[in-house]
Amino acid sequence: MSLGSHKCVWAAETRQCGVPHTNDTANTSRPLSVGKMLRAGCRAALRRPLLASRRLSSLAASQAIAGERPVDDEKWIRLMQQTSRLETSVLLPLNEKLLGPLDRKHREEKLPSLPFVFLLGNHSSGKSSFINYLLQRDVQSTGVAPTDDGFTIIAPGREDLDQDGPALVGDPDLGFSGLRVYGPALIQRTQLKVRKGIQANYMLVDSPGMIDSPRSPPHQSQFGYSATSGRLSPQQQQSNSFKGQDSDRGYEFPEVVRWYAERADVILLFFDPDKPGTTGETLSILTRSLVGMDHKLHLVLNKVDQFRKIHDFARAYGSLCWNLSKVIPLKDLPRIYTMCIPTKDNQMQAAEGLGASMKDLDAMREEVVSEVQRAPERRVDNLITNLYDSSRLLKMHAEIFEDLRARYASEKWRRSALVAATFVGGNALAASALASGVPIEAAAGLSVASVLASAGVVWHNSTVMAQLERDLLQEDSLGELFRRRYGRQLAEGDEYVLSLWKRVLPSLQVAAHTLGFSKLPKLKSSEIAALDNIVSNEIPELRRQCAPTDSSLAHQVAKMFRS
Template structure:
């Protein structure tokens, strides 16, 4: 875990030194805490009520930590991690504790905090993991009216910070609840790489036809919910009794393959630290690319706006100089003795000619000012429209597009365009920096995307650090494996025993 803590600090340092300053200049929100508090890898359990989430947690921990049953047992989230003693903290304590990285959950409201719990338990698997148990999903798609807090927003927050998401279904409700459909179509969009879908309690089926029917129903429901060409893999398993290690149901279908599927799920849970390492670097790379596109388009739009407004200002200044010069050259006509006498005697009829000239000049000046103001407003509207931003996006990356098609850039653009529209409408184009220092920061970010951020993965040997004890890496003869990667079940090597014998004799 030392390598993981080191990686997280490097990632946070990159956020602070490379991304933060540029993000502040272009009002880009970076979803990262500024505190350097490394957190454990997190595994989130979602699913319908009575689908086996709490039972699965109890199974992998080897003891009963969470209450389970057919009826809903709780209506809040539970954070479960390792501790030398069993202890339970309430939600208000969790979000105010200086050593826990959940302070940002305080804004979810007092109703959420009243149902949030933090449990510590001396289970070995929890030493390097935090398990997050969630309340069972219900048929209503707007659970906030029934729970008292915004359940979907809570799921979104926990899902984004989780390194693995397990979504449980059971034979009674294979993907048909309103909240489950809503969560898949909104809160879990873009998190497919973290998600495992599990059909649990297959030991309840008395015949293989019942299993096939339920499995087909779940596939059908997911195909209508998840917008992908192929249905994602569905893990099918059951949870044996903790005491006996056997299925609760005696008259059931053959369960050998489902035991293997359960072991695959547990192996993925044990891989959560390695997943966290990947997610940290991948998340940093995604945010860096989005910030780069965001900044490049904002810089292009602000530069174009400033260029056009400068041209307009120069035109106005040139017009004023022209009028001033013309007035100076015609000063003898303006200040002749006849008009001076008429002005001193207030003979306005004699001043008709210069009055018409001055009035026409004032009217023309006002007309020009109105035209300029209208042109500026129209220019601003055209820039801050979706079509206008599309033009600046293509202009900012014209060199890349001239070489080959960049579907990745278009995908990033679709993600950041709403944010840019919000920024220019809320803060205006003048608030966006066009200085040379901003251009240097953007160039530094692009270089970091190419070299520094990908190199974070190569600095740490994730395989030896995070691999579970039952799967050991291949080690070449001329290299010694790190001490942290040695299994507790392995016997010590002969040279070590000889050294111990010699030390005992001495």
């Protein structure tokens, strides 16, 4: 099966980007800068049509799709620039000012330069074979036994080059510098493979196969595979899950998986007939590291062609569903793709095993390939979704933060007024007494008494305000502010608002405790208005720009009514 009808034009495109490309023997001995070459190649790849390399199962279908209008990559680049502009100009400054819930360290990191697909699964589940099939060349080693003990990033380029982990992580522009925090053991087990002739405008990340070991932590469903985003921030939620775990690999594998999964545009989780979901580490990753990734996670039961009887297939598929049901607390299980990788000559033995269903397996495999090749489009969708989620999260934090500051300031002003009234009132009474002929000693005593009374009120106020600070940091007090502000949404049963609050609460407590109540910054109305503008105007406009208006009747009708 051919990967596509067009040929690789990487070298020509890199020339257009201003990158020299020469066959001069004088220059071939000079070492190439992998980072510079890859960045130039990434820019060139993003200019190729996103759908140009989409594969189909027949030549007729391939020719039919070739006539479609390709997606304009400049459009996706422009949308990504707009989301980045809104985040850097509005969200990040306000988040820094209020010590908001957005992860400052990860927000400052650059995303990987190209969209990428993250592949996970048991050892010998067919991840590397799928990569080789997708790229139509042997990039990864394959075998029954575990063949890889680290993470491999595969990117398109104009030359075949390999880059080790320290060089990859040390490059500030490729977007993988955040892996440095997980230690040298991970860095030494990470590599970049740049391969020429790859007709793709995305990267693939292959992961080490997951296995059971004596120290593998048991999976626990209480961490929750959530169909909503109702959870704490990844750092707050995962710290309890990962902290204190013994590491069998020299680094915290679940945390690293979470890092890649948060940045991936498509995630494929592979299972195979020999281990249909029974590997403890796989289920542990599903319940701990992939929480909230439902929208981009795809489950794949691979190597289905190994079954010789339909009865064996039914047992393996049922076993996988049973194991998943124990860690996915939902009535409906997600879709499971059943597929297999064809042989090199692309010929199936239709007379053996499940040969009669091979056409269905081919079609299912092409659906998975189609999802992989949608990674650039998914990058834009994910950025807009993250922008909306971050805006709503920060807005709730800002509003409750301002209510908290206003309540504390109001009480502080009231008690300061009491001190002033005691002091001024006592001295005014002393002056009045002196004017009415009271001996000066008595008037002075009255003035001293007012000063002492004022000092006593100040001491009492400090005690009361300290207790108020402790009370306001309690979940009940903050919950009262939340219910007062969002009472209408709660009455309407808005679960999304409730899920946001669960994530905002810890950041509010940390911000108030860190800044101190007396130094809480005042929120400007223009800052809230900027957040409202993003949620109400900017994000809907971004959604409309990336909507398939030309090919979707529903979008065309909606546009007609909108105008």
